[in-house]
Amino acid sequence: MPKKPEVLRGTLDLMILQTLESMGPLHGWGIARRIEQVSKDLLFLNQGTIYPALVRLEQRGWIKGRWGVSENNRRAKFFEITKAGRRQMAAEADNWWRISEVMSRLIQKPD
Amino acid sequence: MKWLGRLFGSDREGELDAELRHHIDTQMRDYVSQGMSEADAKRQAALKFGGLELTKEECRDSRPTRWAEDLAQDCRHGARQWMRKPGFAAVAILSLALGIGANTAVFSLINGMLFETLPVANVDELVLLTSFHRDYRVGNFAYPDYERLRDRSETFTGLLAASSPDPVDIRVGNATERGQVQIVSDNYFSVLGVRPVWGRGFTESDNQSRSAVISYRYWQRHFGETPPIGETLAINGTTASIVGVAPPGFIGESPGQETDVWLSTEVLAAVRPGPSDLRDVRFVEWVYLIGRLKPAVTIDQARAESTILVAGIHEEFRTDQNNDYLHHIAMESGSRGTGRIRDRLSAPLLVSMVVVALTLLIACTNLASLFLARAAARNREIATRLALGSGRLRLFRQLLTESLMLAIAGGTLGLVFAAWGGRFLLTMLSGVAAQPIVLDLGPDSRVLVFTATVSMLTGLLFGLAPAFRATRQAPTISEHSRSPALPRTTGRIGSSGLIAFQLALSLALLVVTGLFVRTVQNLKEVDPGFAAEDVLVVEVGRHSSDREDLLASRLMDTVRAIPGVEDVSVSVNGPLGSGTGGVLGLEVEGYASRTDEDRRARADWVGPDYFKTVGIPILEGREFTAVDTANTAGAVIMNDTMAQYYFQDQSPIGRFLRFNDRQYEIVGVAGDSAYAELREPVPKVLYFAFLQNPVGIGSVVVRSSGDPLTVADAVGAAIRESDPGLGVVGIETLSGRIDRKLTLEYLIADVSGFFSVLSLFLVSIGIYGTVAYSVSNRTNEIGLRIALGASSGSILVMVLGKIIWALVVGVAFGIVTVLAVGALVQSFLFELSPSDPATIGIAALLLTGIALLAGYLPARRAAGIDPLAVLRHE
Numbered sequence: 007m008p009k010k011p012e013v014l015r016g017t018l019d020l021m022i023l024q025t026l027e028s029m030g031p032l033h034g035w036g037i038a039r040r041i042e043q044v045s046k047d048l049l050f051l052n053q054g055t056i057y058p059a060l061v062r063l064e065q066r067g068w069i070k071g072r073w074g075v076s077e078n079n080r081r082a083k084f085f086e087i088t089k090a091g092r093r094q095m096a097a098e099a100d101n102w103w104r105i106s107e108v109m110s111r112l113i114q115k116p117d
Numbered sequence: 118m119k120w121l122g123r124l125f126g127s128d129r130e131g132e133l134d135a136e137l138r139h140h141i142d143t144q145m146r147d148y149v150s151q152g153m154s155e156a157d158a159k160r161q162a163a164l165k166f167g168g169l170e171l172t173k174e175e176c177r178d179s180r181p182t183r184w185a186e187d188l189a190q191d192c193r194h195g196a197r198q199w200m201r202k203p204g205f206a207a208v209a210i211l212s213l214a215l216g217i218g219a220n221t222a223v224f225s226l227i228n229g230m231l232f233e234t235l236p237v238a239n240v241d242e243l244v245l246l247t248s249f250h251r252d253y254r255v256g257n258f259a260y261p262d263y264e265r266l267r268d269r270s271e272t273f274t275g276l277l278a279a280s281s282p283d284p285v286d287i288r289v290g291n292a293t294e295r296g297q298v299q300i301v302s303d304n305y306f307s308v309l310g311v312r313p314v315w316g317r318g319f320t321e322s323d324n325q326s327r328s329a330v331i332s333y334r335y336w337q338r339h340f341g342e343t344p345p346i347g348e349t350l351a352i353n354g355t356t357a358s359i360v361g362v363a364p365p366g367f368i369g370e371s372p373g374q375e376t377d378v379w380l381s382t383e384v385l386a387a388v389r390p391g392p393s394d395l396r397d398v399r400f401v402e403w404v405y406l407i408g409r410l411k412p413a414v415t416i417d418q419a420r421a422e423s424t425i426l427v428a429g430i431h432e433e434f435r436t437d438q439n440n441d442y443l444h445h446i447a448m449e450s451g452s453r454g455t456g457r458i459r460d461r462l463s464a465p466l467l468v469s470m471v472v473v474a475l476t477l478l479i480a481c482t483n484l485a486s487l488f489l490a491r492a493a494a495r496n497r498e499i500a501t502r503l504a505l506g507s508g509r510l511r512l513f514r515q516l517l518t519e520s521l522m523l524a525i526a527g528g529t530l531g532l533v534f535a536a537w538g539g540r541f542l543l544t545m546l547s548g549v550a551a552q553p554i555v556l557d558l559g560p561d562s563r564v565l566v567f568t569a570t571v572s573m574l575t576g577l578l579f580g581l582a583p584a585f586r587a588t589r590q591a592p593t594i595s596e597h598s599r600s601p602a603l604p605r606t607t608g609r610i611g612s613s614g615l616i617a618f619q620l621a622l623s624l625a626l627l628v629v630t631g632l633f634v635r636t637v638q639n640l641k642e643v644d645p646g647f648a649a650e651d652v653l654v655v656e657v658g659r660h661s662s663d664r665e666d667l668l669a670s671r672l673m674d675t676v677r678a679i680p681g682v683e684d685v686s687v688s689v690n691g692p693l694g695s696g697t698g699g700v701l702g703l704e705v706e707g708y709a710s711r712t713d714e715d716r717r718a719r720a721d722w723v724g725p726d727y728f729k730t731v732g733i734p735i736l737e738g739r740e741f742t743a744v745d746t747a748n749t750a751g752a753v754i755m756n757d758t759m760a761q762y763y764f765q766d767q768s769p770i771g772r773f774l775r776f777n778d779r780q781y782e783i784v785g786v787a788g789d790s791a792y793a794e795l796r797e798p799v800p801k802v803l804y805f806a807f808l809q810n811p812v813g814i815g816s817v818v819v820r821s822s823g824d825p826l827t828v829a830d831a832v833g834a835a836i837r838e839s840d841p842g843l844g845v846v847g848i849e850t851l852s853g854r855i856d857r858k859l860t861l862e863y864l865i866a867d868v869s870g871f872f873s874v875l876s877l878f879l880v881s882i883g884i885y886g887t888v889a890y891s892v893s894n895r896t897n898e899i900g901l902r903i904a905l906g907a908s909s910g911s912i913l914v915m916v917l918g919k920i921i922w923a924l925v926v927g928v929a930f931g932i933v934t935v936l937a938v939g940a941l942v943q944s945f946l947f948e949l950s951p952s953d954p955a956t957i958g959i960a961a962l963l964l965t966g967i968a969l970l971a972g973y974l975p976a977r978r979a980a981g982i983d984p985l986a987v988l989r990h991e
Contacts, residue, residue, distance in 0.1 A: 033139070033140075034136060034137075034139075034140045035139070035140045035143040035144060038140070039147075052165070052166065052167030053140065053144065053165050053166045053167065054137070054140075054166045054167035054168065054169070054171070054172035055167065055172070055175075057136070057137065057140075057172055057175075057176050058172070058175040058176050058178070058179045061176050061179040061180065062179050065179065065180070073132075076139070076143070078143070078146065080139055080142070080143075081135065081139070082136070082139045083132075083136045083139075
């Protein structure tokens, strides 16, 4: 298995925001799963790393957390994007497209 | 403020844990649904998540209140550590409390005396005026000069005059009590801006009436709650009526001195007797001046103006400015009031400050080595935590917090010690100043800031090195379980270096103490010039009498009649008295005066048989006798130094001198005796016959046939009988007075001695502990060597090697330091150089002896280790 490159912090924040924007409120595992699906498992992601990012994002007011009940009737914390978060997303989207070109060159399937 | 609530309220940890666990569970369930076994699913889910604890830590890091949570956690952890080793913590806190407390005590005194400003409004406008005779500091002023300065100044809104506080007997109602009084000008309270809480301050009308303003404390003591306006009090027979009460908190314009009663100048004649009214003459200086500057006027402008005013005064009185006490006026900020006490005591206070600071430094170094040793013992714990991922910086902060907590605890306890210590020191200083010193020692903000700063610095000082050392190690857990390995060479140099540092400081303290002790000895050996045994000196208070000469004669006759009394006489200053008497403007016949010194001499006015009573030999000519009265020709006696000065080898007997427009014949030469201080070289002293110039009896001297104290009561009674106005201010033997003159030197020697012993104790403990610890660590090595045939001597050397090295370096450094800064203490020493080799040598030997002993005791056990027991243990 080729070694997977690590996710840049900034892009992780952006991916979380995008996920929440398109999927609506999700809990931590849901967000991690979705990011894996979207990046087609190409990005190396210790699932645990999204949690500090979630704390940061909540602190900055870009997402809001709420305790609720998950699909298997367990207590879980759900996150949803805020208006400020949407604005941030728009601002970073430009950056992302530029970086993604660079990244897509890095993420190459082995020949 | 939401974060505050989150800090103290919610169960954040629990929530975080629940959140993360839910994630892992959900992933596990996902794997199971894909077909994995439960066991595999659990493992894979955990792997995929990453480190649970690490993630939790990172989440915590992201929180903004991180530092506060960390601090709280560090404090809790620190407290737990100290609970586990209460003895260790107690010793540390106690020694810190003593060290910080001593520093705080001395500082609070320095604060009260050197920094505190007068409790009046706009203190920065106040200016202190000081008279100077060329470069000789006189200090106070004559009253007529004050009046002219006050009336003619354009730069001051007001200029006040005040005498120095005097102890007198005050009678209120039927009770007579000793109190401190000041004679002040009518604008005293208004210039200072002090508003009386009852009645009023002085006004111009009080210049013709005998009025008094009493202090708040005095009012409460004698009048309770009743307004005392209109009441009278009597001072030495003269009544004055009370017109006001000063506000609480105001006790005068001289910090350290407390005034009970302020009197208008009209009371002056009664309280300070003399042939002339002191308000009218220029030849007695007795008032201190403080002025308040007009707004937008600077002190430089006032100073410039004073030169013009002084010139004007001399023109008016037709006096010679160059030969007058008032040559020029120096001005400085008056916000701290007059500095009578301050000037006297600032030196011993500063010395004390240095001494206690050094001791605290030694205590810190001691604690640092203790902590270093302890940090080594915690190697395993620290290595484990580093391995588990704790950041080095975090660990460092935590170790430092432990030290700071101890320091703060020590500092807080130290404040308690300081309260007690400060009062004690104040009592000692009152002895030095020979009067009660009144200072508010309550901790004000400056003192508290000082204590907090010292505590913090102390904590950093002894906590930094061990914390640094502990977190620099690699995170490997040594498998030597029993005796944790000390870090190698660097560790050894570190703790030896600390010991060397302590030794150097201790040596400095020891040398300083030695120098002061020898100074005291030298001073005690000075020949005072009189026969001090069996002489009683009775200080007499101010009194009123028209015929002072008759009073003196009567008094001497009465006292001479007392059984046990051999001789009696009177004087104004007395032997080793307050020494403020001097004469300017002498002209000695046949001597061409060129300089100020030629026209100046110290003086005293003494009765018949004075020299015989006090035991000063008459080298030539004769004593004063009952013959020398106002009706006969003026007679003076010179001391030997003065005779040498003017006449060299010739005899001055029969020659003349002029003073104050009178001619005097020199009738005798007296042996040199110490004038005011034992350590001053003997000045030129001129003695006048009291009966010819009866200025006002200052003291009565009595030679007794036995112990002088046996006749003390009888003499006191006889004095009071001679005149009801005569009050006895103090009685002491002349030997006792000589000792009292040395109180300052005794005090400095005592203080530095106490702290030297304390620091020796601390250093010894440090050395003992270090060697004992080293021995217990190297038990195996030592046992092995003994088994291989090493002699006990070589074992001793091996164990003590560090200490010996530290001793050599420490003593060397100490000597270098002492030689370098010795010049600073030069002024305290007497007939001794600060680099006196004997003192330094003895101190070095003493220190070496004690250090070696402290190291030898535990080292001896090393030599006695049973090698078989050690090997069995392995």
